[in-house]
Amino acid sequence: MDLVEILTYGFIQRALVAGTLIALLCSVLGVFLVLRRMxxxxxxxxxxxxxxxxxxxxxxxxxxxxxxxxxxxVLLSSLGILKLTEKARLSGDAAIGIVSSVGISAGIILxxxxxxxxxxxxxxxxxxxxxITQEEVFIAAGLFCIVMVLMLLFYHELLAVTLSEEMAxxxxxxxxxxxxxxxxxTALSVVLAMKLVGIMLISSLLILPAASALQLARSFKACVxxxxxxxxxxxxxxxxxxxVTNLPTSATVVLLNLACFGCAFLARYLLDPKxxx
Numbered sequence: 001m002d003l004v005e006i007l008t009y010g011f012i013q014r015a016l017v018a019g020t021l022i023a024l025l026c027s028v029l030g031v032f033l034v035l036r037r038m039x040x041x042x043x044x045x046x047x048x049x050x051x052x053x054x055x056x057x058x059x060x061x062x063x064x065x066x067x068x069x070x071x072x073x074v075l076l077s078s079l080g081i082l083k084l085t086e087k088a089r090l091s092g093d094a095a096i097g098i099v100s101s102v103g104i105s106a107g108i109i110l111x112x113x114x115x116x117x118x119x120x121x122x123x124x125x126x127x128x129x130x131x132i133t134q135e136e137v138f139i140a141a142g143l144f145c146i147v148m149v150l151m152l153l154f155y156h157e158l159l160a161v162t163l164s165e166e167m168a169x170x171x172x173x174x175x176x177x178x179x180x181x182x183x184x185x186t187a188l189s190v191v192l193a194m195k196l197v198g199i200m201l202i203s204s205l206l207i208l209p210a211a212s213a214l215q216l217a218r219s220f221k222a223c224v225x226x227x228x229x230x231x232x233x234x235x236x237x238x239x240x241x242x243x244v245t246n247l248p249t250s251a252t253v254v255l256l257n258l259a260c261f262g263c264a265f266l267a268r269y270l271l272d273p274k275x276x277x
Contacts, residue, residue, distance in 0.1 A: 006240065015239050016239060017141075018196070019196055019239060020232050020235060022144075023231040024231060025147050026206050027230065029186055030042075030208075030210035030227060030231075033206060036161075037092070038092060040093060043096070043100065043202070044100035045186065047100040047101075047104040047199070049190055052073040054110035056070065067191060082095075082176075084098060086176070130239070144192075150181065161175050161182075201250050204258075208258060209227040212261040230260050234256040
């Protein structure tokens, strides 16, 4: 089976469109999160997404409807993490841990009450981009536009807060508002990535492309571009490889990203050993 024949399948076309949009969002946001040492927020919100998916399935909602149920829950949870760090004097990882544990516990209880882990819930856990529907593609495209517009509007503020939160605050930037914007954008991306790589592997899509780019990039813009290129390339290649080899798409995408990180780390060491120390 050649490449042209594979591209004639409708489910492959939908997977490529949605996967590319989701990978682009996660890769770009990942740079901000990794530099701000907030990369684990993706993992915490993924656990909340599991709970929201269990709620949707308990209500007999599937596909695009399940995404619409997950969105408000995950958005509110992301703001909850920020409020815990501000009001309860907790570190970011502690706040993420609390929200994460609540989300996963709620999901387990709801799954148990609903009769266990059925096929639909497992697809959210491990991802199945090849089963994405046309409605989900439209939702992904719409949310992609929203996230990109907001990111462009707040780009300079996000950059300032990422590089130095104290300097940004002194400069008059409302750092709390910008932090809220960042976690809300991350929450949107996490919900979208649920179908691509699954709840268990979402954090890898946020972290690995950014971590690879940071090995070689000499500027922030170069880092964002390299991260976006790796994220999109790994998803596109992962879809084709998984289809041909009959392997899980989500795990294939993550392993390709891991291979890219290994190559970037090795290249950094070989090109500039002093920078690697």
